[in-house]
C-alpha cells in the first residue's frame with residue numbers, strides 16, 4: 287500500500303502502477319458534470335487544482351455549525367467526464383483523478399503525457415469513504431451548480447483506492463473489458 | 478397514524494439499511510473469491526460500508542436515487558393524502574441528510590433542493606394484490622417465499638418487529654407500502670430490446686432473452702456498480718415492460734419464479750453472468766451478478782420486448798404494513 291500526500295508530485299504519480307492500492311491523504315476536490323464542462327470550456331476556477339486530486343463525486347453534505355459535514359461521498363461514473371477530462375488535466379495540472387469505472391482513450395493519453403493517474407474508489411461505499419473525510423475546507427459554485435455538483439474542497443485521511451490507469455498507458459478496465467468481451471462471445475455462441 | 482413520520486422512517490431504513498438478503502449475498506460472494514484478491518477486498522469493503530451506514534443511519538450510497546413507492550391499499554383509501562405524506566416525508570428526509578439534493582429541473586437545469594416535484598417521488602397504488610408479489614408469468618402465488626433461516630436473521634437483527642413474511646396476501650384493511658431507491662448509475666444501464674435483434678443474433682424465444690440479459694450485464698461494467706441484480710420483463714409493451722421489470726427487483730434474492738422455465742433461465746443467467754469475469758466494480762472477479770428476477774407478460778403478435786431494470790449492489794427496498802394502527806416493518 288502506497289501513501290500519497292497532497293500536493294501530489296509528478297514523480298510520485300509516475301512511480302505508480304495499475305493494480306496498486308494507494309491511500310490518499312490531504313486535499314481533494316470534488317467535481318461532477320457541470321464543473322467539468324465549465325472547466326474544460328475555459329471557465330475560471332476559483333481554487334488551484336495544480337498537483338491536486340479531482341474526485342468524481344456529488345456528496346451528501348449537511349450544515350454543521352458554521353461549516354459543513356459530509357455524510358456520504360462515494361464516486362460517480364467517471365465515463366461521463368471523458369469529453370472534458372483530458373483538457374482539464376492539461377490546463378489545470380491535476381495529478382489524481384478519482385472515480386469509478388475508468389475512462390477513455392483521451393484521458394489515458396493525457397495521464398501519460400502530463401503525469402496523472404486514475405484511481406478507482408469503491409463505488410457505493412459512500413459511508414466508508416465519508417469516514418475518511420476529516421473536514422470540509424471550503425466550497426465553490428454552491429449557488430450556480432447546487433450542493434451535489436459544487437466543487438467541494440475536502441481534507442481526507444487515508445482514502446483508499448486502486449490505480450486503474452497509470453502513466454505507462456496500462457488500463458485495468460480495458461483489460462477486464464476485453465477479457466469479458468471474449469467470455470461473452472463464447473457464452474452467446476453456446477445456445 | 479402519522480403517515481409522514483412513518484414514511485420518513487421508511488426512507489431512513491431504506492437509504493441506510495441494506496436488506497439482509499443482499500448483505501448475506503455479498504458476504505457469501507466475498508468468501509467465494511480468492512482470499513486477498515482485489516474482488517474479495519472490494520466485497521469486504523461493501524459489507525463494511527453496509528454495517529457502517531446502518532450503525533450511523535447515513536446513506537449507503539450518496540446517490541440516494543429515484544424514490545418509488547409501491548402502495549397496496551384497501552378499497553376507499555384516500556390515496557391523495559398518502560401521496561401528500563410521501564412528499565412531506567421526502568422533504569423531511571432530505572433536510573436530515575438521509576437523501577441527497579438529488580433532483581434537477583430538467584428544463585431550467587437547476588437543483589430542486591426539496592427533492593419534491595410533480596410526480597416526484599413516484600407513487601403507484603394498487604388494490605388487493607401485494608406489490609411484492611408480481612412473480613413470473615400470469616400466475617399469482619400467495620404465501621411465504623422467503624426461507625426460514627433468512628427470516629430468523631431478520632428477527633434477530635431488528636429485534637423482533639420485523640415480519641418474516643416477504644410477501645403474502647394482505648390482511649383486510651391493511652395498507653402496505655414498499656419503497657425502492659434506485660441510483661442513476663444503475664438506472665442508466667437499464668435497457669429494452671425488441672426481438673429479433675440482429676446484432677445479438679437473438680430471436681423471439683428464451684434463448685434470445687438470455688442473450689439480451691448477458692449483454693446488459695456486460696454493458697453495465699464501469700457504470701452501474703457491480704455486482705448487480707436484474708429485474709426483467711419479457712413481453713408487454715414498452716412502458717409496462719419497464720414497470721414490471723422494476724417491480725421484479727422487490728423480490729428477495731433467494732426466491733425463484735414459480736414458472737419452471739423462467740426459474741431455469743434465472744439460474745442460468747446468474748451462473749453465466751458470473752462467468753464473465755467482470756467482478757465487483759468491473760475490476761475482475763467471480764462476482765458480477767447477485768440475482769436475476771424474470772417475469773413474463775402477454776404481448777402483441779408484432780412485438781417481443783425484453784425489458785431489463787439493472788440494479789446495483791446497493792439494492793435498496795424496504796416496506797411497512799399498517800393494520801389497524803399496528804406497524805410491521807418488512808424486508
Ligand code: SF4
Nearest residue numbers: 410538660662702789
Ligand atoms: S450505481 Fe448504485 S452503488 Fe453505484 S453510485 Fe449509483 S447508486 Fe451508488
